[in-house]
Amino acid sequence: MTLTPEEISQNLLDAARKAGAEAADAIVIDGSSVSVEVRNGALEHAERSEGSDLGLRVFLGQRQAIVSSSDSRPETLTAMAERAVAMAREAPEDQFTGLADADQLANGWDVQALELFDASPEPTxxxxxxxxxxxxxxxxxxxxxxxxxxxxxxxxxHRVHLAATNGFSGGYIxxxxxxxxxxxxxxxxxxxxxxxxxxxxxxxxxxxxxxxxxxxxxxxxxLVGAQKPATGTYPVLFDERISSSLIGHLMAASNGAAIARGASWLSDCLGQQVLPDNLSLIEDPHRQRISGSRPFDAEGLPTRQRAIVENGILTGWTLDLSSARKLGMTSTGNAARGVSGPPSPSNWNLGLTQGGRSRADLLRDMGTGLLVTSMIGSTINPNTGDYSRGASGFWVENGEITHPVNECTIAGNLRDMLKRIIPANDARTHLSRVVPSLLIEGMTLAGN
Incomplete structure (x- = not known):
C-alpha cells in the first residue's frame, strides 16, 4: 500500500522517538514532472520523473542532526532515525536551534483559497x-x-508535508x-x-x-550589430525582465542569517531609509495562483503580509526561528528548507510600488544612457554593497533607442543606487516578484 506524505512524515516522527530523539520534525516532498524539448521540428528530448524525498531533523537538547532519503520503506525510516540520533549525539551544541513553541504554530489555514494547484487534466x-x-x-x-x-x-x-513533535502537521500541493x-x-x-x-x-x-x-x-x-558603449557616467534603465535582481540584492542583505553573521551592508540600516520615500516593498505570501504563496513556512509558522520597506524605510529583517533567536527578535514566518538541510530565511512574493510613468516615458526622460535587458556575472561585496555586473541591452540617445550594446560593465554601490531608483509602471503582476523597470541615474559604465 502506498503511503501518503502525511503518513510517511508521522512514521518518521515515530521512528525518531523510538530511537531516542527528544524532539524532531520531518518533511516529505514528492512530485512528478514531464518535459519536452524540440529542435528543427522534431523531438530532441523528453523526460518524465516521479519520486519522493524525505528529510528528518532530530534534537537532543541543543544538538541537532539531519538525514535524508528517497526510500520510505519502514526499515529505511528506522535506519534514518537511528543514524540521525547517533549523529546528534556527536554534534556541537547550538543554543539557537529548536522547534517552534506550540503557541507559535499556524492553524486554520485555507489552502484552497491560495489556488496553488490546477485540477484540470494533466497535459500529455x-x-x-x-x-x-x-x-x-x-x-x-x-x-x-x-x-x-x-x-x-x-x-x-509538487506535494509537500511537514510534521513535528510540537504538534504541527500540514501540507499542500x-x-x-x-x-x-x-x-x-x-x-x-x-x-x-x-x-x-x-x-x-x-x-x-x-x-x-x-x-x-x-x-x-x-x-x-x-540585438544584431551590438557594440560596446562608451565609458562614462550615464543613467541606466533596468528592464522589467531583470529589474527584480536589484530587489533581490536588497533581500539578500536584509536576510536574518546574513545580519546575524555580520555580513551585510544593511546591518546598520534598520529603521532607516533604503528606498525613495514614495516606495514600499510588500511581501504577500497569500496571493492566488502565485509560485511564492504558501499558508505556513518550513517551521510550521503562519505566513503573513508585511511591509519590508514602508515609505522608503526598512522595517525589519527576514527571519526564521534560529536567526530571530540570535538577534533577540521574533521569526517573521520566512523559514524555507529542503530535505537535507536546516531551515533558513527566505522571502515569498514581493511587490514594489509601481511608478506613474511608462517605460517609454523613462527612456524619453533619461536622454542618453543604457537600457539593460540582460546581465551576466556578478560581483557584489556583501559588506559594502559595491556592485559590478556585466550587461547588454540598447543604447539610448535623446530618449530614443539607437542600437544594441554588449560587453559592458555597470557599477555603483547598492546603498546609493537603491535610494535613487525611479520605477516605471510596467511590472507583470502574475510574477512572484512584481518589480517594474527601474531607472538609476549616474551609474558608472565601462565599455570602450
Whole structure:
C-alpha cells in the first residue's frame, strides 16, 4: 500500500522517538514532472520523473542532526532515525536551534483559497510537444532568426508535508506549466541570442506558445550589430525582465542569517531609509495562483503580509526561528528548507510600488544612457554593497533607442543606487516578484 506524505512524515516522527530523539520534525516532498524539448521540428528530448524525498531533523537538547532519503520503506525510516540520533549525539551544541513553541504554530489555514494547484487534466507529452513546436515555428518565422537553439514545454506537480513533535502537521500541493524558447540571430561571431518564456500555476493562464516564440525571435534579432558603449557616467534603465535582481540584492542583505553573521551592508540600516520615500516593498505570501504563496513556512509558522520597506524605510529583517533567536527578535514566518538541510530565511512574493510613468516615458526622460535587458556575472561585496555586473541591452540617445550594446560593465554601490531608483509602471503582476523597470541615474559604465 502506498503511503501518503502525511503518513510517511508521522512514521518518521515515530521512528525518531523510538530511537531516542527528544524532539524532531520531518518533511516529505514528492512530485512528478514531464518535459519536452524540440529542435528543427522534431523531438530532441523528453523526460518524465516521479519520486519522493524525505528529510528528518532530530534534537537532543541543543544538538541537532539531519538525514535524508528517497526510500520510505519502514526499515529505511528506522535506519534514518537511528543514524540521525547517533549523529546528534556527536554534534556541537547550538543554543539557537529548536522547534517552534506550540503557541507559535499556524492553524486554520485555507489552502484552497491560495489556488496553488490546477485540477484540470494533466497535459500529455504530445500536448507539450505541440506547444514546444509552435514556439519554435513562431521564432523561426521571424525574419533574421538563423536558428532556434531550444524550445521546450513542461508540466509538474509538487506535494509537500511537514510534521513535528510540537504538534504541527500540514501540507499542500502545487502545479506548474511552462513554455520557453531561445532564438539565435546572425552568423559566426556576430551571433546573438535571446529568449522568452512563461510559467504559471494554472494552465489556462499560460501565454500562447506562438507569442512566446515570436517574442524570443524578435528579441534576438533586435540585438544584431551590438557594440560596446562608451565609458562614462550615464543613467541606466533596468528592464522589467531583470529589474527584480536589484530587489533581490536588497533581500539578500536584509536576510536574518546574513545580519546575524555580520555580513551585510544593511546591518546598520534598520529603521532607516533604503528606498525613495514614495516606495514600499510588500511581501504577500497569500496571493492566488502565485509560485511564492504558501499558508505556513518550513517551521510550521503562519505566513503573513508585511511591509519590508514602508515609505522608503526598512522595517525589519527576514527571519526564521534560529536567526530571530540570535538577534533577540521574533521569526517573521520566512523559514524555507529542503530535505537535507536546516531551515533558513527566505522571502515569498514581493511587490514594489509601481511608478506613474511608462517605460517609454523613462527612456524619453533619461536622454542618453543604457537600457539593460540582460546581465551576466556578478560581483557584489556583501559588506559594502559595491556592485559590478556585466550587461547588454540598447543604447539610448535623446530618449530614443539607437542600437544594441554588449560587453559592458555597470557599477555603483547598492546603498546609493537603491535610494535613487525611479520605477516605471510596467511590472507583470502574475510574477512572484512584481518589480517594474527601474531607472538609476549616474551609474558608472565601462565599455570602450
Amino acid at each position: 507529452a504530445e500536448d507539450l510537444m505541440r506547444d514546444a513546436l509552435s514556439a519554435e515555428e513562431a521564432a523561426q518565422a521571424v525574419q533574421g532568426v538563423s536558428q532556434v537553439s531550444d524550445a521546450a514545454a513542461a508540466y509538474g506537480t 502545487r502545479s506548474s506549466r511552462s513554455t520557453s524558447c531561445v532564438a539565435i540571430s546572425g552568423e559566426g561571431t556576430g551571433m546573438e541570442r535571446d529568449y522568452d518564456g512563461d510559467s504559471r500555476t494554472f494552465q489556462s493562464d499560460l501565454r500562447s506558445p506562438t507569442d512566446i516564440g515570436r517574442t524570443a525571435g524578435e528579441r534576438a534579432v533586435a
